[in-house]
Amino acid sequence: MPRFASVFLLCAFLVAGVGVASATSRDFEHPASPDTAQQFAVDNVQRQDTPNDPGYDLAEPDDPDSTLNGGAVTPSTNLYDEQFGFFGFPSQRTRSSALYATGPNAGKPQISGFNAAGAWKLERGRPDVAIAILDTGIKWDKESLRLQIHLNKGELPVPKADRATPSSDAGRVPPCSQWQASPNNPYDANGDGVFNVLDYVCDSRVDVNAGPHGVPNEIDAEDLIATFGHCQIQSGEIVQCQRLRQRHRRLGLLRQRQRPLRCLELLCGVEPWLRSRRERR
Known part of the structure; x- marks a missing residue:
């Protein structure tokens, strides 16, 4: 074979190899497929572009994070060690043991979850979406909830930035003297694009220990309830506050x-x- 032809074939092979690698690369934020449907095949689009969460699918043999596939996560053979409730496909651990008995999918392996994997193909989540949770209470000390609680602007005054230093979360927010509220949202006092409890850490009216629960010296929504819950608010300003x-x-x-x-x-x-x-x- 001529040398030129050999070089050409080698280049073509490398280009093809790059194409395959990019097609199978993992990108949760930009999934390759927009297909939201439940999947029944072993190799399917819902198994691609999975979340970068070690606990998501660590019991699946094709888990990209597993040490079996070049990752760093120790795999498991126990279905209950992974978050199969998010799956839009059958777990390989139950493909032969859990089958639909009737209906249009009779004989097929049962889908393990409610297909969050399919929903993620369209949208990975938006911070402006409020989710209602009906439960018996809130653990205010849970860090995963503290900054995610939806605040009702109609029941809260516009935050002030009249402290010298933040009363909480100094490592998360800039010094109070550098705060610049969002021009389109005065409630976003620190200008980070999100309205949450951190917008009140430079407000001298708020005591971060006003609420009886939660972590001491860390602001949470209960502190805002204790501070402003007995006040009448109009257009972002306090009209009056009753003594309890x-x-x-x-x-x-x-x-x-x-x-x-x-x-x-x-x-x-x-x-x-x-x-x-x-x-x-």
């Missing part, structure tokens, strides 16, 4: 003898206490 004792007396939650409250307004309401007082009469 006066408010409770007006609502019938305090006796004239100043005995302890029978219940808190937000926990058990006013009517049960008033009803019991009438019954005693």
